[in-house]
Amino acid sequence: MSAVAVESPAPAALPRAFWALWVCQLVNRLGSFVQPFLVLYLTHDRHLSAGTAGAVAAAVGAGSVAAQLSGGWLADRVGRRLTMLICFFGTGAALILLGSARSMAMIWVTAFLVGLLGDLFRPAVQATVADLLEPGERVRAYGLLFWAINLGFSVSTVSAGVLASVGYGLLFWLNAGTSVIAGLVIWAMVPESRPAPEAGVPHRPLLPVVLRDTVFLLMILLQIGYATIYMQGYSTLPLAMADDGLPSSTYGLVIALNGVVIVLIQPFLGKWLVKIDRPKLLAVSMLVVGLGFGIGAVVHTWWGYGVSVVVWTIGEIGFAAVIGAVFADLAPIDLRGRYMGLAGMAFGVGTVVGPLTGTNALEHFGPTVTWLGCAVLGVVIFIGQYSLAPALHARAAANAATA
Structure with a gap:
């Protein structure tokens, strides 16, 4: 089967279990109230210092990074469905415990659990979509999930x-x-999709396979580089806008364009994206994100920054629609969940590296160098990703033949 995406079927052709996942993602995100307001809750209601509240929020992030590996392992060993059920029901309990915690020890532990349990589902969902759908349908499916989340x-x-x-x-x-509602949707409508292991064949350990998989390791590096650029929108951008004399409320309005563009444009772009070669679309999307941030080097007004956000958001749409499909094509079938978990962890590493490098570059070198650095890194990632296209096509064809 070719690794090039083909014309997608009509929406009704997607299986019922996929649409259940779509509803689950939408419901779960509709209720994502705590994380955006966690620092305010800790400083206002619990009277913690800003630094301590930020450290607690970082504990949630640490749990999220750990969830990628553990979620991938669980998805492959105990099943996608059970992993998602543990995630959603466990997250409900962890949130109640965090909201009622009074001691700092309990706050730290429950914050980590919220991050850990809350993100266990990601590798399982990514693997389930790959299990349920043929390669030619995955780009559209991942794009629809991305739209529901946003x-x-x-x-x-x-x-x-x-x-x-x-x-x-x-x-x-x-x-x-x-x-809990999201968990009930999974329990009622999503069957187990993990491919049955071959009789008499032992489970393969992940590490020896990954360390020999040069293509996957290079993809991981590119994923970290992309996330490093992307996180500038939530770390360096507000500081740069403040240095230009723009109030924080203006940053809020400008960054809100990200969600508006995704919600309004992604459904229309999705029909076109499925027709494009996946690895090359991924490369171009990474380039657009880098160049979009690079616009920051020459703008100092709210509308200039708004243009920058719109440009890199268009690149983000292409990236989000295709990255899951590319990793699904790349992953060995028996290690699919764990490969997805490693890919998610790589993005998590970038969310740590990005704010550190961007804010320090802004402080020591200024905004022009910082934003041009994003553009240069985008070009480097583009070249690397484009160069991997033949190897990714070969791996996709080999995995399709094995399946």
Whole structure:
């Protein structure tokens, strides 16, 4: 089977289990009230210092990174469905515990658990889509999931601000409730999709396979590089806009364009993206994100930064639609969940590296060098990703033949 995406079928052709995953993602994100307001809750209701609250938020992030590996392992060993059920029901419990925690020890532990349990589902969902759909259908499917996530999150961030005025405790209970609802959707409508292991064939360990997989390791490096650029939108951009004399409220409006563009444009771009060669689309998308941030080197007004956000958001749409499909084509079938987990962990590493490098570059070298550096890194990633296209096509064809 060719690794080049083909014309997607009509929406009704996608299986019922996929649409259940879509609903699950939407519901889960509609209730994502706690994380955006966690620091405010800890400083206002728990009277913690800003530094301590930030460290607690980092504990959530650490749990999220750990979830990628553990979620991938669970998806391959105990099954995709059970992993997602553990995630959603466990997250509901962890959120209630975090909202009622009084001691710092309990806050630290439950914050880590919220991150860990809350992101266990990611490798399982990615692997389930690859299990359910043929390679030619995956780009459209991953794009639809990406759209559902952003639609839900856009609504939740607005409604959370209103709900927080009533009381932060309500955010924890509602977030936990939507997590449980998402789990019930999985329990009722999503069957186990993990390919049955061959009789008499032992489970392969991940590390020896990965260390010999040069193509995958290079993809991991490119993923870290992309995430490093992408995270500038949430770390360096607000500082650069403040240095230009723009208030924080203006940054809020400018970054909101990201969600608006995704919700409005992605469904229309998705029909076109499925027709494009996947590895090359991924390369171009990474380049567009780098160049979009590079625009920051020559703008100093709110509308200039707005143009920058719109450009890199278009690149993000292409990246998000195709990255899961590319890793699904690349992964050995019996290690699919763990490969997806490693890919997610690589992005998590970039979310740590990005803010550190971007903010330090801004402080020591200034905005022009920082934003041009993003553009240069985007070009480097583009070249690397484009060069990997033949190897990715060969691996996709080999995996398709094995399946």
